[in-house]
Amino acid sequence: MRIFHLFLPLLWFIAEGEIITLKEMYGEIRTPNFPDLYPSDSEVTWNITVPEGFRIRLYFIHFDLEPSYLCEYDYARVETDEQVLSTFCGRESTDTEQAPGKQVIVSPANFLSLTFRSDFSNEERYTGFDAHYSAVDVDECAEKSDEDMVCDHHCHNYIGGFYCSCRFGYLLHSDNRTCKVECSENLYTQRSGTISSADYPNPYPKSSDCLYRIELEEGFVVNLQFDDNFDIEDHPDVSCPYDFLKIKAGNKEYGPFCGVKSPGRIETGSNSVQILFHSDNSGENGGWKLSYTVTGISCPDLQAPLNGKIDPGPTKYTFKDQAVISCNTGYRVLKDNVEMESFQIECRKDGTWSNQIPKCQKMDLRMS
Structure with a gap:
């Protein structure tokens, strides 16, 4: 039976407790006077800190404190900077719900605090606790x-x-x-090809700035066709603040593009196209893929000369296409006062023919 005196408020007063700092990788913690009886009106806190990358493992090999409801008299309290992990009291043999028993406590980080507190008196003899701690790798x-x-x-x-x-x-x-x-030196010079984000259709890399360049001769124009499977991180309220794809073709710019809606087909009208793709440091989106083709600048339709023909024809002619003019039987091509069997012209990059259509002149049978 606990005895209360008239000076109860003074008897409950406990002076500011002692604080002990421990920085070793392992150690032993005992109550004052252990294994003899611990003193009344006592408070000791052991602050344990180990290097980052480690946690603290704490357990008791002996525990004998005064039991009480919710450990309101004497207790051992284990806590971190932000929360109380456990509060123990009682004897292992009689109060297993509040005594630690074989419980092992592991800190969430590299700091742990153990506080022992005793009140003004004990009804029986209690020897305190013997605890051990060690740093464990995370x-x-x-x-x-x-x-x-x-x-x-x-x-x-x-x-x-x-x-x-x-x-x-x-x-x-x-x-x-x-x-x-590293994706800033991607150059494409073929007349067709495919380009995609790295690892497509798997998530593209983070924190990257990729530049893809399609460079062809003047006279060609590049057409882009994006796959329907298009997935770039976006935002419901702000236009492409995280990841985005932009296209620059001559003096035209397209984008930025993000989200899941494919840009579809883009006819750039230019022989030089730059595709910039930026990703930030987060997200797991599938990316994008496109195929590109090239068409040439168109030249005017050709009309065969009188008594002549054009091969191939009739057709649509574009940059670098060639046409051969020849004449019907009994006629010969006349160009700059020179007769010849045939004459070849080519569609140039500015959309004009390399020469005019020559005439077909009737052959002088006496000279044939």
Whole structure:
């Protein structure tokens, strides 16, 4: 039975407790006077800090404190900077619900605080506790989730930390976690081809700025056709603030494009096209793909000369197409006062023919 005195408020007063700082990788913590009886009106706090990349493992090998409802008299309290993890009191043999037993406490970070507090008196003899702590390695790689991945590609754990690496063809960003691609020197000079975001249709790399250039001779024009499967991170209220695709063709600009609606077909009207694709440091979107084709600048239709013909014809002629003018039997091509079997002209880059259509002149049978 606990005895209360007239000076109860004074007897409950406890002076500001002692604070002990522990920075070793392991250690033992005991109540004052252990294994003898611990003093009344006592408060001691042990603040344990280990290096980043570690957590703290704490357990009790002996525990004997005065029992009470909700541990309101004497207690051992384990907490972090932000929350109380456990509060213990009682004896292992008689009060297992509030005594720690074989419970092991692991801190969420590299700091843990253990506070011992005793009130003004004890009805029986209690010896306190004997606790042990040690730093344990955090396996950051094992703790990653799909929503918050530690590394973009590969995660490598070591004691006290981790590091990231990237798949072949990728570069590690300055944040040491994100994998980006080097994609600023992509030049296409063929008359047709396909271009896509890296890893398409899988999520494209983060923190990258990609430039794709299509460069052809003057006289050709580039036409783009985007696949329907188009997925670039967007925002419901702001136009393409995160990732975007822009196209520059001559003095024209198209975009920015983002979201899931494909730009479809774009006839650029230019022989030089730049495609810029930017991605920020977040998101898991599928990207984009396009095919491009080239058409030439058109030249005017040709009309065969009198008593002559054009091969090929009639047809639509574009840049670099050639046409051969020849004459019917008994006639010969006359160009600059020179007779010849046939004459060839070519469609030029400015949409004009390289020469005029020659005439067909009747042959002088006496000279044939």
